[in-house]
Amino acid sequence: MTVERFRTIEEMAAAPVIVPPGEGFERFARQCARYWRIAPRVYPRGVFRFRALAEAQSARERVTDENVARMRATPAR
Amino acid sequence: MLRVLRAFDREGLDYVLIGAAAMGFHGVVRATEDLDLFIRATAENVERLKRAFRAAYANDPNIDGIRAGDLLGDYPAVRYYPPSGDLYFDVMTRLGEAANFETVAQENKEVEGICVRVATPAALYRLKKGTVRPLDRQDAEALRRRFDLQEE
Numbered sequence: 417m418t419v420e421r422f423r424t425i426e427e428m429a430a431a432p433v434i435v436p437p438g439e440g441f442e443r444f445a446r447q448c449a450r451y452w453r454i455a456p457r458v459y460p461r462g463v464f465r466f467r468a469l470a471e472a473q474s475a476r477e478r479v480t481d482e483n484v485a486r487m488r489a490t491p492a493r
Numbered sequence: 494m495l496r497v498l499r500a501f502d503r504e505g506l507d508y509v510l511i512g513a514a515a516m517g518f519h520g521v522v523r524a525t526e527d528l529d530l531f532i533r534a535t536a537e538n539v540e541r542l543k544r545a546f547r548a549a550y551a552n553d554p555n556i557d558g559i560r561a562g563d564l565l566g567d568y569p570a571v572r573y574y575p576p577s578g579d580l581y582f583d584v585m586t587r588l589g590e591a592a593n594f595e596t597v598a599q600e601n602k603e604v605e606g607i608c609v610r611v612a613t614p615a616a617l618y619r620l621k622k623g624t625v626r627p628l629d630r631q632d633a634e635a636l637r638r639r640f641d642l643q644e645e
Contacts (some may be wrong), residue, residue, distance in 0.1 A: 435520040441604045444517025444524075445494060451524035452579060459578055463558030465568035469588060472570045473626065476527075 457483050499607045500545035507533035509599045509610045515614055518602045518611045521635050528579045531594040534586035538560040552576045614640040
């Protein structure tokens with residue numbers, strides 16, 4: 417299917433990308449690589465431990481916030 | 494990513510992918526920054542994990558910070574940022590009271606000769622539908638539609 421129609425943004429966001437059988441991982445890896453080129457990240461190094469998922473998610477959000485701030489501070493070329 | 498999955502396979506790690514990578518294997522594709530996995534909660538298996546990471550990341554000394562005492566005790570989630578800096582790993586032994594390596598339905602996938610353990614679409618749906626992150630709820634809806642899963 418080359419064109420899909422959606423009534424709402426939510427419907428569009430939830431629509432799965434249709435991938436031929438067996439190509440899923442390759443497409444996933446390419447998508448991640450593309451994402452990395454568009455928005456390169458800087459991560460801390462090492463091992464961090466969490467008592468609960470909520471703690472892990474908060475830590476992830478802090479790293480994301482730092483990356484967003486860094487990218488916004490970088491002048492566009 | 495393949496280098497790590499190959500190391501998991503070679504070390505005989507008991508694990509199952511549960512995040513966006515698992516969805517990718519099922520043909521539901523979105524980008525991610527991390528690999529989420531459950532591992533079997535035994536000290537021997539944590540050692541396999543560490544050996545696999547050491548093999549994949551040139552004996553990064555930070556790997557010593559992954560401890561069975563944590564993963565089997567009060568810290569069921571450990572995040573490892575490897576020196577490559579391109580992705581990180583969320584390693585879990587349990588999620589809440591019910592979800593762990595033993596309770597997540599799994600299947601084998603193969604990529605470039607590597608056997609990869611992946612949560613089934615239904616298992617991923619169950620893990621994701623009840624979480625608070627909007628992205629996970631969106632994933633759950635995509636899985637439900639793709640695999641015609643029943644709402645629970």
